[in-house]
Amino acid sequence: MSESKQSTRIALLLENARNGDERARDELFECCRNYINVIARTNVETWMKAKVDSSDLVQQTLLEAHRGFRDFEGKSEGEWLAWLKQILAHNTHDFIRRFRAGKRDVKKEVRIQPQSPDASAPFRELAARLDSPSQVLMDHEQEFELANAISRLPDDYREVIQLRNLQRLSFEEVSERMERSRGAVQMLWMRALNKLQEILVENQSDS
CATH class of the missing domain: 1.10.10.10 (Winged helix-like DNA-binding domain superfamily/Winged helix DNA-binding domain)
Known part of the structure; x- marks a missing residue:
């Protein structure tokens, strides 16, 4: 699918989802799962230097986006993905902070620097x-x-x-x-x- 067609598809799904089409909203979130998964795994594994199961992080991000869908005001694919990445960035920061708290070592402690929201x-x-x-x-x-x-x-x-x-x-x-x-x-x-x-x-x- 070309970029223009993909963008049109996302915009149409957004419009239909806003109009109460639950099937369109489910499809909108599902079609973004691969994208969020790649970014999530890249973020946490880059910082932790180890393989991490990021599925919970992805699920949490999509769940929060689903719950807060009415707060999203954008209309384009770019605005939609940027919004999802902001939610993911916040959750990634919390994920890394909890991980560090569980592995706390004063001599090895470093400042958390997750990747930027745009990723x-x-x-x-x-x-x-x-x-x-x-x-x-x-x-x-x-x-x-x-x-x-x-x-x-x-x-x-x-x-x-x-x-x-x-x-x-x-x-x-x-x-x-x-x-x-x-x-x-x-x-x-x-x-x-x-x-x-x-x-x-x-x-x-x-x-």
């Missing part, structure tokens, strides 16, 4: 690394579509992109986390990027 940098960096002759992909910086494409990858492909591109770990760190050799991780990473490109091109072709 756009990882997506832009990943888009920039998609070295493809396709101009469509070279210009592709739509975070929402990128998150959905990542969710369609096989587990190991999704994992290596999450660690290498979104959490910005070195190949040595990725190798340790995935319990594979550096060479195997680099090969997996290249295959994952190629597969991600295929999915993005397929989405553009279907639009």
Whole structure:
């Protein structure tokens, strides 16, 4: 789905949800789950330097957004995603604070610095690394579509992109986390990027 069609779809779902269409509201939240999940995991794992189950954080964010839906005044996809990211940023801060409280060590204590609410940098960096002759992909910086494409990858492909591109770990760190050799991780990473490109091109072709 192209960016313009996706934006139109989000705007239509927002309008219908505001008019009391419960099915549209459920679809609106569900279609954003992949996006929120990618950002949530990137945020908490980048800070904690460990794999964390962010599903509760995602669920909490979507639940709060659902409860406070009437307070949302925007109409566009960008405004909607920005609102969700603000809620997620607040919940991420609380999540990290609770984690630190449970692991408190005065000598190791550091100031909490969760990523900014927009969380756009990882997506832009990943888009920039998609070295493809396709101009469509070279210009592709739509975070929402990128998150959905990542969710369609096989587990190991999704994992290596999450660690290498979104959490910005070195190949040595990725190798340790995935319990594979550096060479195997680099090969997996290249295959994952190629597969991600295929999915993005397929989405553009279907639009």
